[in-house]
Amino acid sequence: MSVSQLAREIKESPTLRLNEEARILRQKGEPVIHLGIGEPKNRAPIAAILGSAAKLHTGDVKYTPTDGLPSLKKAIVHFVEEHYDRLVAPENIIISTGAKQCIYNALFTTVNPQDEVILLAPYWVSYPEMVKMVYGIPVIVTPEDGTFHPRLEDIERVVTSYTKAIIVNSPNNPSGVIYSEEFIAEIVEFCERKGIYLILDDIYHTLVFDGQRAPIAYKYTDKDLENSKLIVVNGVSKVYGMTGFRIGWAVAPRKLVEVMTNIQSQTTSNASVISQAAAEGALTGVQSVIENLRLTMQNNRDVMMQELIAFNGIRVTRPSGTFYCLPDFRAYSNDSIELSRFLLEKALVVTVPGVAFGMEGHLRLSYAGSVNDITKGIERIKWALDPGSPNEIYIGDRKILRD
Numbered sequence: 001m002s003v004s005q006l007a008r009e010i011k012e013s014p015t016l017r018l019n020e021e022a023r024i025l026r027q028k029g030e031p032v033i034h035l036g037i038g039e040p041k042n043r044a045p046i047a048a049i050l051g052s053a054a055k056l057h058t059g060d061v062k063y064t065p066t067d068g069l070p071s072l073k074k075a076i077v078h079f080v081e082e083h084y085d086r087l088v089a090p091e092n093i094i095i096s097t098g099a100k101q102c103i104y105n106a107l108f109t110t111v112n113p114q115d116e117v118i119l120l121a122p123y124w125v126s127y128p129e130m131v132k133m134v135y136g137i138p139v140i141v142t143p144e145d146g147t148f149h150p151r152l153e154d155i156e157r158v159v160t161s162y163t164k165a166i167i168v169n170s171p172n173n174p175s176g177v178i179y180s181e182e183f184i185a186e187i188v189e190f191c192e193r194k195g196i197y198l199i200l201d202d203i204y205h206t207l208v209f210d211g212q213r214a215p216i217a218y219k220y221t222d223k224d225l226e227n228s229k230l231i232v233v234n235g236v237s238k239v240y241g242m243t244g245f246r247i248g249w250a251v252a253p254r255k256l257v258e259v260m261t262n263i264q265s266q267t268t269s270n271a272s273v274i275s276q277a278a279a280e281g282a283l284t285g286v287q288s289v290i291e292n293l294r295l296t297m298q299n300n301r302d303v304m305m306q307e308l309i310a311f312n313g314i315r316v317t318r319p320s321g322t323f324y325c326l327p328d329f330r331a332y333s334n335d336s337i338e339l340s341r342f343l344l345e346k347a348l349v350v351t352v353p354g355v356a357f358g359m360e361g362h363l364r365l366s367y368a369g370s371v372n373d374i375t376k377g378i379e380r381i382k383w384a385l386d387p388g389s390p391n392e393i394y395i396g397d398r399k400i401l402r403d
């Protein structure tokens with residue numbers, strides 16, 4: 001079969017593949033624990049359900065404007081004002097099928113073939129592939145001090161005349177780290193000065209713990225939005241736990257939004273009107289759903305940390321947000337793909353290899369599931385790896401010996 005050279009270069013999403021493997025194993029009746037999941041287990045907010053059901057009941061299920069429903073845009077204007085203290089116009093907003101499509105639209109709009117896009121390791125798995133999909137070149141910057149926090153000096157070192165954009169994701173998937181105020185201030189100033197687009201993937205923006213807040217990039221630019229290089233991406237997937245509705249949005253200068261809208265009009269047109277109605281419901285309904293989800297994730301984070309701290313040889317950075325952590329498993333293996341496969345086969349636990357995020361020797365563990373999944377999952381991983389842990393374990397109703 002003949003497929004294009006570009007298509008051949010694009011890797012499948014490892015997280016979506018693992019979801020599929022876990023689903024197949026579960027279908028066969030295997031007691032799989034999924035510590036790879038990228039979504040909370042909550043029910044969709046009632047206001048979202050009612051909003052989408054009301055739209056469906058009208059029977060008037062048609063195209064919307066490509067850049068989104070005016071009423072949803074209005075709700076997003078309020079959201080931006082409330083969470084970012086910035087007044088933006090509806091013309092600064094494009095609504096897409098998930099934050100994923102926003103990021104792709106932004107890259108398509110800004111990157112020429114052979115332009116470079118700087119990604120900060122650990123990075124979200126989709127960034128390098130999306131950059132390649134617009135014929136750009138991903139340039140990875142890895143912190144040399146073993147932390148998950150980037151430094152401007154390392155970024156400056158790789159900037160060339162081809163650097164078109166930098167993607168910043170904080171709170172960060174996979175590490176859960178929130179980048180510091182100083183770093184956000186520096187990178188905003190740097191990008192504005194150099195004319196480099198700064199794509200801020202803020203999909204976990206309010207999913208933060210212990211009273212911390214994720215820095216707001218707008219605070220550090222004195223340019224008005226139309227002349228700024230900032231493209232801020234957000235959505236309802238993570239903080240409202242509405243991944244299946246597939247609604248995200250980008251806030252950017254009008255001229256960029258116009259081009260992003262052209263691109264979207266030639267690919268997917270608009271995001272589904274039913275989902276846009278759901279997102280509008282979520283944004284205008286009671287906001288305690290965000291806080292409830294945040295508290296659940298903070299509690300789950302605490303349970304995960306308790307389990308990992310008591311795990312021989314594992315080093316872990318305490319996440320300040322999201323629902324992931326990225327422990328260092330190099331005491332057991334330097335090959336995260338092999339390790340992840342071993343844990344799935346031996347212990348029926350799904351983990352995501354760190355190499356997919358640019359951090360070999362680590363595994364991304366999600367605490368978006370139940371407390372029971374977290375404790376049982378880590379117990380199984382310990383059993384599989386640590387000879388100091390008890391030799392026997394129950395996996396489902398099977399009693400198994402390690403040796």
Ligand SMILES: Cc1ncc(COP(=O)(O)O)c(C=O)c1O
Pocket residue numbers: 038097098099100101124169173201203235236237243246247248
């Ligand atoms: C960092 C990051 N950005 C974007 C997305 C995609 O969000 P959406 O489901 O809205 O497309 C994800 C989902 O895992 C993510 O982790």
